[in-house]
Amino acid sequence: MAKKKKAAATPPKQDRLDAPAWIAAALETLADGGVDSVRVEPLAKALKVTKGSFYWHFADRRALLDAMLAHWAEGRIAAIRGQAAGEKPKDSPTVILLRLADLYTRHGNSRGLAIELAIRAYARNDEDAAKAVREVDSERLTHVTRLFEKLGWPADDARARAVLFYSYLFGQSLLDTKIVTPATIDIAIEALLAPPG
Numbered sequence: 001m002a003k004k005k006k007a008a009a010t011p012p013k014q015d016r017l018d019a020p021a022w023i024a025a026a027l028e029t030l031a032d033g034g035v036d037s038v039r040v041e042p043l044a045k046a047l048k049v050t051k052g053s054f055y056w057h058f059a060d061r062r063a064l065l066d067a068m069l070a071h072w073a074e075g076r077i078a079a080i081r082g083q084a085a086g087e088k089p090k091d092s093p094t095v096i097l098l099r100l101a102d103l104y105t106r107h108g109n110s111r112g113l114a115i116e117l118a119i120r121a122y123a124r125n126d127e128d129a130a131k132a133v134r135e136v137d138s139e140r141l142t143h144v145t146r147l148f149e150k151l152g153w154p155a156d157d158a159r160a161r162a163v164l165f166y167s168y169l170f171g172q173s174l175l176d177t178k179i180v181t182p183a184t185i186d187i188a189i190e191a192l193l194a195p196p197g
Contacts (some may be wrong), residue, residue, distance in 0.1 A: 017049055019057040019067065026068045031114040035122040035129075038065065066128060072119055073132040077139045084143035093147040094193060096164070100144070101189045104169040106182070113173055140166055152196050165192055 025047055026038050040061055044051045058064045083103070086096045105164055123129035141162045148158035148165075168188060 015055050016131075017047060020071075021047070022057060022064060023068050023071050027115050029071065030068070030118045030122070031111065034118060035065070035126070038068070040064070069119070069129055069132040073135050074116065076116075076136040080136075080140050080143050084147065093150040097144070097147055097193055098189065101165075101169065101185075101192075104184045105172060105189070108173050111152055115168075137166075151193070154196075157196065161192065165174060168192060 022043065025043050029038050029043060029046070038061070038168070040051055040054050044054055047053075058067065083094060083100055087099070091099075119129060119187055120133055123133040141159065144162035144165055145155075145159045148161040149155060151158075172185065172188070
């Protein structure tokens, strides 16, 4: 009796995760241990699924890393576009910049920062990661430069202010909160947003 031909292999339902679940796990692992820790077998073990679930969505580890970078960059770019547009149509540039500063200083997402720092570390040795970081930085600086221009700063000065603004937002998150108090943060933001002249 001839054997019945099996249908194409489909991972059992309990073993199948969607691609976003793998990407989220990869980002978490990246934040905890850097890019070298983002490996198929340990991820599958942590997610309690087989490696077959991984290969259902990704050709290989590089495909996962590329998807992870694209997901991160798209998320950051969408966020800055939304944040720079303001919550209300008539929000002033100052209100938008203050809201952005508040988001990073008082309502900082420590996990998001850990992921961002890990991607930036990865970008030192990987051109695809560097490209993702450049896209995000370019988008952030473009929108914040425009806000400073609306405050009256000439284009070059507005760009410099945007660089200082983001450098401060990321840098202050690494400082000890007993030294950089909320009052100190308020003074620093006020100085950064001072009008020209």
